[in-house]
Amino acid sequence: MGSMDREEFKRLMKPIADGLFGKQQGPRYEKPHYTVRPLNEMLKELAKVETVDYYRYAFSRDPINGKFTDEQRKSWAKEAVKCGKEYAQKIRQQYSTSEIQTIAKKLGLDVRYPDFPNKTDRVLFAEFHEPNIVEIYMDAMKKADKFLKDESISAIMKGHTKVSKIILAHEVFHYVEEKYSKEIFTQTEKTRLWSIGPVHNDSKVIAISEIAAMAFAEEINELAFSPYILDVLMVYGYDPEEASGLYEEICGYFDKEGLQA
Amino acid sequence: MSFVIGVILLLTFFGLAYYCIKGHNLMIGFLVITIIWTALPLIGTLFVDQTFLEANKVLQFSDMKGLVKILNGIYQSAPEGWGTTLVNVCWGAWFGRVLMDTGIASTLIRKTVELGGDKPIITIALLNIVTAIIFTSMTGAGPVIAIGVIVLPILFSLGVPKPIALFSFMGSVAAGIYLNPVNFAQYRAFFIKPEEMPDFTLGWYASKWGYAAFGIMLVVTTVFTGIYLTRNKARHAWAAQSRTPQAAQKDAPLYTLILPVVPVVLNIAFNFSVIGGFVIAGFLALFLCGRMTGTFKENCQLVNKLYYDGVVDTAPLVGFLLTLPMFNAVAKYASPYFSVVIGDIMPRSEIVVCIVFALLLGMGLFRGPMTLVGCGAATLGVLSNVASFSVPFLYAVFAIPTITVNIGSCITQSWVAWGLAYSKVESKDFLKLSIPNAYVTGILQYAAIIIFLGGLGAEWFIK
Ligand SMILES: [Zn+2]
Numbered sequence: 172m173g174s175m176d177r178e179e180f181k182r183l184m185k186p187i188a189d190g191l192f193g194k195q196q197g198p199r200y201e202k203p204h205y206t207v208r209p210l211n212e213m214l215k216e217l218a219k220v221e222t223v224d225y226y227r228y229a230f231s232r233d234p235i236n237g238k239f240t241d242e243q244r245k246s247w248a249k250e251a252v253k254c255g256k257e258y259a260q261k262i263r264q265q266y267s268t269s270e271i272q273t274i275a276k277k278l279g280l281d282v283r284y285p286d287f288p289n290k291t292d293r294v295l296f297a298e299f300h301e302p303n304i305v306e307i308y309m310d311a312m313k314k315a316d317k318f319l320k321d322e323s324i325s326a327i328m329k330g331h332t333k334v335s336k337i338i339l340a341h342e343v344f345h346y347v348e349e350k351y352s353k354e355i356f357t358q359t360e361k362t363r364l365w366s367i368g369p370v371h372n373d374s375k376v377i378a379i380s381e382i383a384a385m386a387f388a389e390e391i392n393e394l395a396f397s398p399y400i401l402d403v404l405m406v407y408g409y410d411p412e413e414a415s416g417l418y419e420e421i422c423g424y425f426d427k428e429g430l431q432a
Numbered sequence: 433m434s435f436v437i438g439v440i441l442l443l444t445f446f447g448l449a450y451y452c453i454k455g456h457n458l459m460i461g462f463l464v465i466t467i468i469w470t471a472l473p474l475i476g477t478l479f480v481d482q483t484f485l486e487a488n489k490v491l492q493f494s495d496m497k498g499l500v501k502i503l504n505g506i507y508q509s510a511p512e513g514w515g516t517t518l519v520n521v522c523w524g525a526w527f528g529r530v531l532m533d534t535g536i537a538s539t540l541i542r543k544t545v546e547l548g549g550d551k552p553i554i555t556i557a558l559l560n561i562v563t564a565i566i567f568t569s570m571t572g573a574g575p576v577i578a579i580g581v582i583v584l585p586i587l588f589s590l591g592v593p594k595p596i597a598l599f600s601f602m603g604s605v606a607a608g609i610y611l612n613p614v615n616f617a618q619y620r621a622f623f624i625k626p627e628e629m630p631d632f633t634l635g636w637y638a639s640k641w642g643y644a645a646f647g648i649m650l651v652v653t654t655v656f657t658g659i660y661l662t663r664n665k666a667r668h669a670w671a672a673q674s675r676t677p678q679a680a681q682k683d684a685p686l687y688t689l690i691l692p693v694v695p696v697v698l699n700i701a702f703n704f705s706v707i708g709g710f711v712i713a714g715f716l717a718l719f720l721c722g723r724m725t726g727t728f729k730e731n732c733q734l735v736n737k738l739y740y741d742g743v744v745d746t747a748p749l750v751g752f753l754l755t756l757p758m759f760n761a762v763a764k765y766a767s768p769y770f771s772v773v774i775g776d777i778m779p780r781s782e783i784v785v786c787i788v789f790a791l792l793l794g795m796g797l798f799r800g801p802m803t804l805v806g807c808g809a810a811t812l813g814v815l816s817n818v819a820s821f822s823v824p825f826l827y828a829v830f831a832i833p834t835i836t837v838n839i840g841s842c843i844t845q846s847w848v849a850w851g852l853a854y855s856k857v858e859s860k861d862f863l864k865l866s867i868p869n870a871y872v873t874g875i876l877q878y879a880a881i882i883i884f885l886g887g888l889g890a891e892w893f894i895k
Pocket residue numbers: 341345380381384668669670
């Protein structure tokens with residue numbers, strides 16, 4: 172008698188209590204599910220792909236992607252990579268260093284390293300605010316750096332152990348872009364969205380800037396892999412399943428032979 | 433004695449408000465309160481004094497037959513009467529699914545973005561307009577989620593911070609709800625039976641106040657978004673999130689992009705049947721977008737599946753909609769007791785009502801005592817029984833806390849809760865943006881009520 176029966180009674184009453192005092196059920200956001208893949212295997216595959224070949228992935232995040240043909244995207248990507256590398260060389264010569272933190276300082280950038288973004292967007296790695304503030308969120312960096320201690324991963328990254336340097340270089344490029352906005356390809360290249368007589372709306376193409384920023388980060392840090400692989404690496408720190416999904420999505424953008432090449 | 437019962441009823445009202453705010457099951461909450469509000473006022477008639485009974489005809493029943501009639505009115509006729517509304521909800525849900533399945537909704541969004549380009553505020557303004565227009569004919573969590581997964585990532589990639597993007601989108605959805613015939617029918621049923629006051633149509637309401645309410649919410653939300661954006665300039669953000677590719681969905685033909693507004697336009701312009709509009713526009717969409725090219729059997733199955741998915745979208749609401757009319761009916765019997773207790777302090781002039789409601793807008797949050805899809809149904813019962821206001825006036829007075837505050841700005845709204853989880857934004861960061869907007873929008877909308885709906889003639893009062 173006693174406790175056993177009380178447990179039994181509680182169990183029987185639970186559905187009734189839940190019905191009366193349970194929360195109002197709405198549609199809950201459920202993340203799509205993917206099979207978790209080992210990080211080193213994904214990075215190994217992604218590291219084989221050059222920055223320019225990530226163009227479809229880059230453009231998939233561009234709001235006006237639908238207006239472009241695949242050839243257009245590819246040729247823009249090529250020019251963007253060229254532009255990013257050129258500016259990396261230019262900046263390196265100008266300040267006679269490859270050390271991105273020194274470059275950022277000399278350019279007059281205010282680089283901050285908070286742990287988290289203050290807008291509670293947890294899966295955000297870095298931001299560039301006009302006019303000259305770069306914020307790099309260290310929580311994400313620390314998680315990523317921990318993976319780099321793994322031998323197989325550090326072998327893929329060829330000894331680069333500071334993710335934050337790559338990220339910083341990317342954001343520095345956005346500052347450089349603003350500085351040279353009159354002449355730099357990423358800012359001068361525009362696409363006409365519409366025109367009615369003399370009235371028209373020309374837009375920059377965000378994906379071009381992003382690809383160039385990746386190429387810039389790759390060149391100035393002398394990386395042996397495309398910085399695009401960091402997307403999967405950093406998401407993995409928060410959610411291995413989501414990172415695996417992202418990996419699958421990215422792979423879907425490559426040509427069939429892309430991965431094996 | 434009537435005073436004591438009144439006080440007990442008032443306490444149960446606050447209990448219900450607390451229950452709603454805590455986020456418990458609305459369907460059950462309203463069922464329980466209905467039973468309490470049936471029992472107390474009717475049993476109370478045995479103890480109250482004669483003058484009170486004589487003054488309140490609704491409480492007079494002589495025998496068992498009279499009592500059964502009252503009970504049948506509450507538990508049978510009232511929910512049955514709501515059936516007409518429910519049918520509209522189901523067809524609206526079907527139409528929403530059609531617009532999603534044919535790719536019309538997503539094409540509309542993409543084409544809009546392609547007009548705005550890299551200038552976030554122009555793109556946001558255009559997207560807000562299109563979003564609001566889409567939700568004049570679509571409603572329910574399913575369509576909001578379907579559009580949200582397209583709109584939100586676009587705003588993110590333009591460098592719009594996530595809380596601002598979410599705020600802007602949810603505000604625009606709510607603006608559209610002001611002209612949505614399904615929501616109109618649903619809220620109208622709180623005030624009068626569907627067959628009563630045939631002149632109180634969506635067209636009449638829209639031209640009097642609906643367009644103004646729609647425009648105010650759309651413009652204020654967009655202006656607030658602009659202000660938030662200039663204060664929070666993030667030009668480039670490096671983030672990554674996997675996306676389910678929608679690339680598989682082809683663009684719908686350009687001329688079909690007009691179809692989402694067809695049912696609403698037909699209804700407002702000609703008072704044409706809402707369901708008829710849904711059927712016409714829905715099948716046009718299916719045929720014109722090449723979704724009906726299979727065998728006859730396949731086509732039937734598609735139409736059926738869209739209907740099924742649509743009804744599932746609205747299911748959480750339906751349970752609540754089935755107990756709510758019982759409560760609306762029972763409020764009539766409780767109100768004489770309420771009058772005894774709070775009759776003297778209830779506002780009686782239209783201007784005072786508007787001012788008091790504008791001040792208390794915040795109580796429309798968390799399913800509080802202002803929103804019709806929460807505890808506000810009880811407030812309406814009390815207010816409309818202690819003082820006399822025209823139906824359109826009362827409708828608008830309650831529409832603001834329901835639509836602007838609850839649907840557009842509150843984290844208890846199902847699709848807002850979804851958006852928070854989807855974009856990984858914290859509740860308080862969303863509320864910080866949405867509450868100021870709710871107040872500014874709401875105050876302007878109350879001002880519009882006084883201008884456009886104040887002092888209506890006798891034909892707009894319940895006989
Ligand atoms: Zn960037």
